[in-house]
Amino acid sequence: MSTYSFHTIEPCGYFGREYPVSLFHLREHLALQSLNNRYSFFVLHEKSKKLFAEVHFHGDGPAAISPMRAPFGSCVFSEKLPPEVLFDFILFAEEELRKDKINTIILKPAPAGYFPEQHNLLVPVLLNLNYGIQQAEVSAIVPVTERPFPEIIDSWENRKLRQAREAELVARLIHDENLEMVYSFILECRQQKHYSLSMTFEEVKLVVSKFPERFVLFGVFDQDNLAAAAITVRVTDDVLYNFYSDHHTNYDHFSPVVMLIESEYEYCRHQGLRLLDLGTSSAGGKLNFPLLDFKMRLGGMPSPKFTFVKTI
Incomplete structure (x- = not known):
């Protein structure tokens, strides 16, 4: 049996998550974001019966968006998850979405400073899967x-x-x-x-x-x-x-x-x-440099926040 298995619904009887999960990944918040079709995908570690990754989308016509209405969403996963499994998991999600006539995927991960180790792996994995950067923002995060x-x-x-x-x-x-x-x-x-x-x-x-x-x-x-x-x-x-x-x-x-x-x-x-996130500094989709400067004068450290897009 493979060490990891991929699922299109939340596995029954799992024993917790091996990674921190945000408010925006909770099913109760996902239900508030949109009444449109929701697609959820999970990685289960078969031996421990713990979740090692998850990602949630809402449908918007031919697009699947993560998150639909929240500051961030995208894939969250354990630092213990092998990079190849993460790569294959995202391919699995793409294939399942394609079955429902989805042709565009949009992912907005948390700012890099939230989960640096995961971010440093997720970005090159997405780029190697031919995702492009649709938007590049800068969050100002104050280390406490x-x-x-x-x-x-x-x-x-x-x-x-x-x-x-x-x-x-x-x-x-x-x-x-x-x-x-x-x-x-x-x-x-x-x-x-x-x-x-x-x-x-x-x-x-x-x-x-x-x-x-x-x-x-x-x-x-x-x-x-x-x-x-x-x-x-x-x-x-x-x-x-x-x-x-x-x-x-x-x-x-x-x-x-x-x-x-x-x-x-x-x-x-x-x-x-651990962190106080002062948010991004944008106006009309462009960097608002005076606002970013102000947040940095308040102890904020610049942290990249990307939105990725791919046609599948």
Whole structure:
């Protein structure tokens, strides 16, 4: 019997996964992404009866997309999985998709900094399977260490942090019952700058209702007035993702987002999280260099985030 077997449905009676899995790979979240056809593929280690890899797609006409609606998806797998098995597994998924008249595959893995070892194997495997890079983005990821936030950021941002404190701005957690208030505030801030949000409040509310323990709200207050706010998501056991955040233009001179990110970073430190993901920096599908520079001044390390595409 082969050491590994490939499956088109989740195997019955398996004894856990040999790899970290994100929120966006959970079946409950996959069900929220789309009502379209879903295709799931798994690698089972026959001796241990543990999963060693998985990938999920939603159909969109002749295309299979992973993820349909989430920051990332694609294939996740154990560091112990032999490269040849990963290669064959992706071929297996392609062949199964082709049977259902799928002719295009789109994969968006997590930023490289989440799972560096897996990313360093997955990218060359995909390139050798003739996947092309459809989009190249840069995430800014802050490694969380014992060092306090002021020690890891640029001197200019430290100055802004001190100014905010001198103005008696205060950062604190916001209870999730105030989700609509936080969402509406961020939406108003985006509209001030002629931007929008990718999800409606009802869509965000639905996801939060399904995974309340995964979402953490932060705010920077000027007495009772919000100056800045964030909706963050614990996307893995050790990564906090800054999903939506912004500040009111009335507080531009204090740059309250610096204090906001400090509160997220300190939360990560106290919760034992490894990374704080400040997200990508793009506008109109192109790199937004000023935004990326700002995130890097806050301790963010550039981490490539690719979208791959292949015609099969």
